[in-house]
Every structure is written in C-alpha cells, then in structure tokens.
C-alpha cells in the first residue's frame with residue numbers, strides 16, 4: 001500500500017502551489033482534482049488575463065472573523081516572491097492599476113507555470129477527473145474517491161469556496177472541516193453584483209450599461225471606483241468591492257458625483273446665475289440617461305431653472321446624488337460571485353502552518369478558509385501565501 005506524504009484535494013491556485021512547493025521539498029504528493037483539467041478558475045480570472053497578485057497587498061486588504069490570522073503567511077510570502085516565479089518563467093505581465101498585476105497574454109501562462117513547478121521534482125502526481133468523496137483518519141489518512149482509496153500522512157484541503165458552481169464549486173471542504181470538529185463561519189457570496197428593488201429605483205433596468213466613477217460606502221468602508229448599472233441592479237469594481245463589506249439589510253451609500261458638493265454648487269448657481277436648468281447643469285457632469293432618470297424621479301419639471309427651485313428641493317436633489325442611500329435587494333449570488341466570504345474558522349487553524357489544531361496532519365489553504373481578499377489580485381496572493389506556509393514548515 002503506497003502512503004503519500006501529502007494528498008492535496010483540489011487543483012486550484014492554492015492546491016497547485018502547495019503541490020509544487022511541497023514536492024520541491026522532497027515530499028511525495030498526490031494532487032486530486034475533480035475537474036478534467038487543473039486551475040479552471042485561474043483560467044477565467046481577470047477576464048482571462050489573471051490578476052495574479054497585487055503589489056500593495058497587506059493584511060488590511062483581507063476580511064476575516066480573525067483579522068490577525070493572515071498576517072504571518074502574507075508576511076512570509078509577498079507579492080514579490082510570486083513575481084520572481086513569474087519572471088523565472090518569462091511570463092510577460094503588466095500593472096493595470098493600483099498595484100494589480102495581470103498576464104500580458106493569457107491566464108494559461110500561470111496555470112502552465114504552476115504545472116511545470118509541480119512536475120519539476122518528479123515527486124508529485126496529478127490526477128484529474130477524480131472526486132474525493134470522504135476523508136477518514138486512523139494511523140494515516142484514508143482518502144476515498146471516485147477512483148478508489150488513497151493513503152497519506154497529511155491531507156491538505158484546497159477545495160475553494162462556493163462561487164461559480166458551474167466550475168464544480170461545492171461545500172466538500174466545509175463538510176470535512178465540520179466532520180473533524182472545526183467551526184465554520186457562515187458563508188456568503190462576495191465580490192458580487194447587487195440586485196435592486198423597483199421601490200429603490202423605479203425601472204432601473206432602463207439604466208443598464210450606464211457606468212460612472214463614484215464613491216461607494218457601507219459599514220464605514222469607502223471605495224472610489226467605477227460602478228455599472230445592469231438590468232438586475234448594480235455591478236462594476238466599486239460595487240464588487242463594497243459587497244465584501246455588506247450583509248443583507250445593510251444600507252449602501254453612493255456618491256454619484258463625488259467631485260462636486262452639489263448642495264454648495266446649487267446655492268452658488270442660484271445666487272450667481274439661476275438661469276440654467278437643473279437638467280443642463282447635471283448633463284455637464286453625469287451620463288445623460290442617469291440625469292433623465294434622476295430628474296424623472298426627483299423633479300416634476302426637469303427643465304425648471306435652478307433659480308426657481310426652493311432650497312428644500314435643491315437640497316433634496318443634491319442629497320439624492322451626493323448620498324444616494326438604499327438597501328440592496330440582495331446579490332446575484334454564488335453564480336456570479338468572485339469569492340465566498342466566511343468558511344473554515346481560522347481560530348482552530350495554525351496561522352504559521354495552516355495545520356488544524358484539532359487533527360494533526362490536516363491542513364486548510366486558500367479560499368476554503370475564512371479569509372477573503374478585496375478585488376484586485378488579493379485572493380490569489382492569499383492562495384499562494386497560505387500554500388507556501390504549509391510547505392515552509394515541512395521537512396522530510
């Protein structure tokens with residue numbers, strides 16, 4: 001009976017990285033993946049160009065019930081360590097904005113790089129199209145799969161979260177954690193578009209396709225980013241970012257015109273030259289369709305001169321644009337979410353090694369853990385860093 005040093009469940013970003021690093025340290029590793037090919041989420045990431053890290057990543061870019069947990073591994077494996085690997089493989093990349101690094105050609109470069117790294121020592125075996133059904137521990141771990149049983153001294157759970165079920169996302173990692181006595185933090189879709197209610201914005205689908213720079217805030221967190229109206233509600237980087245900080249029922253405030261204090265501006269115009277219509281003034285600053293919709297909702301006569309509006313009316317219009325406050329109906333769910341917030345509680349896992357503090361030899365890495373990064377390459381950096389933490393502490 002062959003007993004591997006490690007069986008790694010899930011060949012996504014974290015599982016591939018752990019396989020590469022552990023096998024390079026001399027461990028015999030079996031990587032099991034249910035899909036027919038490895039790294040499928042990497043391939044669709046960053047619009048096919050994989051935003052593989054963020055040079056500005058710090059623990060403050062992550063959300064967890066245990067805010068200290070990610071510090072140690074992120075400090076020991078920085079974005080520059082991953083960039084070194086990318087450079088070693090001559091993969092061209094570029095910075096899009098705000099430290100976000102993308103492949104110049106294709107996300108395929110990252111998957112191929114990781115597979116090459118897994119193969120470099122000859123110690124790793126990658127098996128695809130095999131689903132792990134159960135894990136038991138006696139003297140060693142018994143891993144039962146659709147292709148029979150496998151044995152290992154250590155098992156690394158790298159099964160990701162619930163986002164994008166069409167790529168095979170499932171709750172296997174959470175079930176295993178629970179079975180071995182681990183606490184779970186309630187999961188929810190994150191980095192996900194919001195849906196809106198007609199009561200919040202009547203016939204909002206008419207705005208579908210309108211995008212603009214805005215200031216979005218929720219629960220004391222603020223992002224200055226682009227937002228996009230969709231036929232279901234709101235999307236765009238600013239909305240995806242804030243969704244990580246939102247829970248059902250929470251209010252979101254969007255400043256649709258952050259560069260102007262409309263309250264002051266209306267008063268200034270009223271005093272100086274009120275002979276400008278609200279509509280023509282707003283059209284200078286906001287997309288036409290948005291102006292039309294906003295005035296339809298907020299004013300009886302959009303062609304009224306600013307001078308002819310009362311201070312109360314002007315103040316109310318200014319507030320509706322500078323601080324549009326509403327409660328999203330919900331989100332577009334795991335089908336559209338880039339990540340799953342929540343997951344295996346970090347409180348019973350070592351922040352140094354990612355090993356379970358309940359079952360020795362059992363490890364959790366990547367998105368399955370309750371560590372969720374912002375949009376912008378932070379989630380892959382977590383996958384690399386948490387995988388590295390397992391390998392760094394391994395010696396044959």
Ligand SMILES: Cc1cc2nc3c(=O)[nH]c(=O)nc-3n(C[C@H](O)[C@H](O)[C@H](O)COP(=O)(O)OP(=O)(O)OC[C@H]3O[C@@H](n4cnc5c(N)ncnc54)[C@H](O)[C@@H]3O)c2cc1C
Pocket residue numbers: 009010011012013014015032033034035039040041042044045046047050051052053130131132133158159160161163164167168169170172173337338339365366367368376377378379380381383
């Ligand atoms: C559309 C989209 C775009 C994204 N873009 C970016 C980006 O540009 N930058 C960024 O940082 N993050 C991005 N993310 C998030 C990022 O992809 C994830 O956070 C990251 O892939 C998590 O890695 P992981 O290895 O933990 O999990 P995953 O990549 O989800 O891998 C888990 C693997 O486990 C396998 N598995 C599950 N259960 C079993 C089982 N029982 N048996 C065998 N195998 C199993 C799954 O098939 C899967 O291959 C994006 C996500 C999405 C959905």
